[in-house]
Amino acid sequence: MHLHLQCSDIKILLVFAKEDAQSDGFWWAADKMGYKCFIAHNAEGALECYLDKHHDVVIIDHRNNKSFDPEALCRSMRATKSSDHTVIVAVTKRIAPEKDEPSVLSLLKAGFNKYVNPAYERLTGYSADEVIGKDATEMAKADRNKTDLHDTINNQLKKGKFWEGTYHTRRKSSDVGISTHCVFSPILGPGGKLSHIVSVQKTTPDTSYSDRIKEAEYNLANGGVAHGYPRRRESLAKIHSMTVEAPITKVINIINAAQENSPITVVQALDKVLEILRTSQLYSPHFVQPMKEGDTMTSDLVGGLVSQNVKRQLITSSQESSSVSHSKPVSGHHIHIPNNLLSQMQPEVLEILELEPSWDFNIINLEKATAKRPLVHLGLKAMARFGVCDFLRVDEMTVMNWLNLIEANYHSTNSYHNSTHAADVLHATAFFLTRERNQAVLDQMDQVACLIAAIIHDVDHPGYTNAFLINEKNPLALMYNDQAVLENHHAALGFQLSWKDNSVNIFKNLTRDEYTPLRETIIDMVLATEMKQHFEHLNKFVSCVNKSTLKLEETSSMSGTGSPDSMAIINQLSTPENRSLIKRMLIKCADVSNPCRTTEMCIEWAKRIAEEYFIQTDEEKRRNLPVVMPAFDRKTCSIPKSQTSFIDFFINDMFDAWDYFCDIPDLMAHLQENYRYWKEKSEDEAS
Incomplete structure (x- = not known):
């Protein structure tokens, strides 16, 4: 999910019982785009903060949360008047492709957004029932969108990359398109095929509508829940979410996130950086041919002081037994x-x-x-x-x-x-x-x-x-x-x-x-x-x-x-x-x-x-x-x-x-x- 909304007053609320790589990723993305981000660690604090700030996007941790009930919290937020302009997102475990989605109905009933939010309905004039299951390009076509633009967007999505730019969304019963700043993000299903599209839209300054929406609008126009790559087991969630993370791990996570929005040349360069950072011996130089031919002194120094198995003599029993020991070995009684x-x-x-x-x-x-x-x-x-x-x-x-x-x-x-x-x-x-x-x-x-x-x-x-x-x-x-x-x-x-x-x-x-x-x-x-x-x-x-x-x-x-x-x-x-x-x-x-x-x-x-x-x-x-x-x-x-x-x-x-x-x-x-x-x-x- 990409939060590329060109609006500095977007407010985001993260509700995570404990901060981990997932919450850090959301916080980092929001901070990078200049959005105001808040975090709460329990339901009471989250609801109090929401009633005070009326956040545009609320992201609630739904992964085996023992500290609070995410669905009850969502229902409480939906009971407020301001929730019509709020997108509430559940962070869930990824589901294997051969399994059903047992949590979807309960999430929908609780009020989590699955397809479109009320603001999208008001912006376009289409109801959720009219949009769900329809082709995204058909629903969004307008005269000012050229065919080559659709081809460009589709090519990007098929490559697993997002597209960002000015797009014109059709309004119901009108041939006039609404100018929006839009990000199309692909959701890949089993086999790496394009399964769904997430569009994040914001009305641009030249629009004539007075009720400019100030929230992110999430639209899964092809139907279905946005799941990423299916994992082998549920425990894989912990790979990116460890209780205690080392600084180098956080650096690697930041680089991974930065790669998503970078040109291919930068991605390739960052791949090399990650390869270096992931070595188990960050401060041990790799000596391939460090010495000039005939430089035996340097070779001996490197071999003797750095390498563990160059010119090492086999330790004999007499050599080992003569070493100092403050623990008297027991001879033992043989069975x-x-x-x-x-x-x-x-x-x-x-x-x-x-x-x-x-x-x-x-x-x-x-x-x-x-x-x-x-x-x-x-x-x-x-x-x-x-x-x-x-x-x-x-x-x-x-x-x-x-x-x-x-x-x-x-x-x-x-x-x-x-x-x-x-x-x-x-x-x-x-x-x-x-x-x-x-x-x-x-x-x-x-x-x-x-x-x-x-x-x-x-x-x-x-x-x-x-x-x-x-x-x-x-x-x-x-x-x-x-x-x-x-x-x-x-x-x-x-x-x-x-x-x-x-x-x-x-x-x-x-x-x-x-x-x-x-x-x-x-x-x-x-x-x-x-x-x-x-x-x-x-x-x-x-x-x-x-x-x-x-x-x-x-x-x-x-x-x-x-x-x-x-x-x-x-x-x-x-x-x-x-x-x-x-x-x-x-x-x-x-x-x-x-x-x-x-x-x-x-x-x-x-x-x-x-x-x-x-x-x-x-x-x-x-x-x-x-x-x-x-x-x-x-x-x-x-x-x-x-x-x-x-x-x-x-x-x-x-x-x-x-x-x-x-x-x-x-x-x-x-x-x-x-x-x-x-x-x-x-x-x-x-x-």
């Missing part, structure tokens, strides 16, 4: 199981592991059946399923010994950050790897790296947060300069333990060229679990992966070629930068997937993490350290409130983005169900 290890497990354990491919797999049952040693058993099953032994060229006993050693270095006394959590993250990681798009984009090295990263991502976690370790001046915090303290420790210790001796070294048979990228990927994924970088990783993923995918999907639809999972999209996603972002998002979602589990599992994990935070708060008070999370006081804490806050702030946007990318409807259903559960519990506590 002696002969070859064909999976078949030799206890029947009860095997029965539980049969459900491992399912998302509803119960890791707590495995914890009980294995006497708190679920990581070894689930690890063997998952790594066998993905062919890890074949990829690493090691036998199953080496993998089992490694899993046993890693699990022994998790603290079983932690209520949450123990080997059961690691096994749970491993299960989620394996599940995500089986999604169709991940299988198309990630190769076996990526899969193996993901599984190993999940297994070691919290090894030797002390049960306290980074902030606690920094505040107590823990040796780990001093070693890593207060930067991603635990995440750096987990990654480093995971490799130290692996190189301990040949009986546990799963990397021993890899060549340098195989080991180096695998190690880099594992470290990158483990470091991505630091919540301090949560919004940076999420915004990069949305901007570089999802929005690029969406653009290709829209292009395929408009051209009538390809499909949402065409090779063009897979090739776009398979760039090294995008694969890194996908793997980071994969382990991040796996790490905090508790709210997307069954309600029973969600409740159990919520209790466990709360208990761990309670212990930290108790320890901070006992030692007179700064209390990092005062809300987690065991005497006053509301676990339901903590869960709803966590879901609102961290989980919703991230899993909406992840759902769009790899299609996880079952998880999203669990998430909604669990949110309702915690919300009800929170309300019960409040009452």
Whole structure:
């Protein structure tokens, strides 16, 4: 929708419970055109503002709004006398082409404009019944409109572009056309075909009519509701509407909006700008041929100081074991199981592991059946399923010994950050790897790296947060300069333990060229679990992966070629930068997937993490350290409130983005169900 009305006194009211990319887009467009724009966050404030200002256009958010009833608000506005000159627009979710429009009738009954508003009827003399369903060009013809003008407009619309200029609208029972400033905007339906036309008209100064209309007039003259490109899933609405947006994301959104009204040369130039902005490493230069031939000094400097895998020596076991560590690795007690290890497990354990491919797999049952040693058993099953032994060229006993050693270095006394959590993250990681798009984009090295990263991502976690370790001046915090303290420790210790001796070294048979990228990927994924970088990783993923995918999907639809999972999209996603972002998002979602589990599992994990935070708060008070999370006081804490806050702030946007990318409807259903559960519990506590 384009608000290109040449009138500075147009007043627009935005009614959004919370400001997002959608509301920002409307505000930016209105500001660019010099319109007066107001925003309200609730029904009471919106109605009060409307009665005072009598806005020409009211845009109401109708996307699963829990804060107010959009239809009731529309009815209240329509009950006022001034609403005859007001266009009221509902912002709704896009509907898939194969689905009906269940909300249209209720919207019309509530008073939202679908086809023409009363001002259009008075301006032209045509009633809505006479206009709806008619050809727009037939209804608007006048002598002063030349045939070539219609051809120009039609050509623009068929290209998916809007047309703006002076147009002459026919008045009923008159051969004289009304001179208007008009914008024709195309609405593309399935297959990219022109479905409807939105015309925004304003009487120009030379018109002789005294009752010049001061509002925008929206006319869907071909019949039907103006929907844009149909989305694969409703969660795609979140791609352009995140709760917390980074500045670079807002810049990208502004450029996207600017492209709509720009000449083709500017559009192409801005496309190149967007391509640069969407790279995952904005400040890392790409060295193609930066050095003159023979300039070995510069080459060595660049290779040694910038590149991560140029002239790097393989780290041997002696080199790693001599590094400083303030956490004493545990030797572990090996579980002696002969070859064909999976078949030799206890029947009860095997029965539980049969459900491992399912998302509803119960890791707590495995914890009980294995006497708190679920990581070894689930690890063997998952790594066998993905062919890890074949990829690493090691036998199953080496993998089992490694899993046993890693699990022994998790603290079983932690209520949450123990080997059961690691096994749970491993299960989620394996599940995500089986999604169709991940299988198309990630190769076996990526899969193996993901599984190993999940297994070691919290090894030797002390049960306290980074902030606690920094505040107590823990040796780990001093070693890593207060930067991603635990995440750096987990990654480093995971490799130290692996190189301990040949009986546990799963990397021993890899060549340098195989080991180096695998190690880099594992470290990158483990470091991505630091919540301090949560919004940076999420915004990069949305901007570089999802929005690029969406653009290709829209292009395929408009051209009538390809499909949402065409090779063009897979090739776009398979760039090294995008694969890194996908793997980071994969382990991040796996790490905090508790709210997307069954309600029973969600409740159990919520209790466990709360208990761990309670212990930290108790320890901070006992030692007179700064209390990092005062809300987690065991005497006053509301676990339901903590869960709803966590879901609102961290989980919703991230899993909406992840759902769009790899299609996880079952998880999203669990998430909604669990949110309702915690919300009800929170309300019960409040009452």
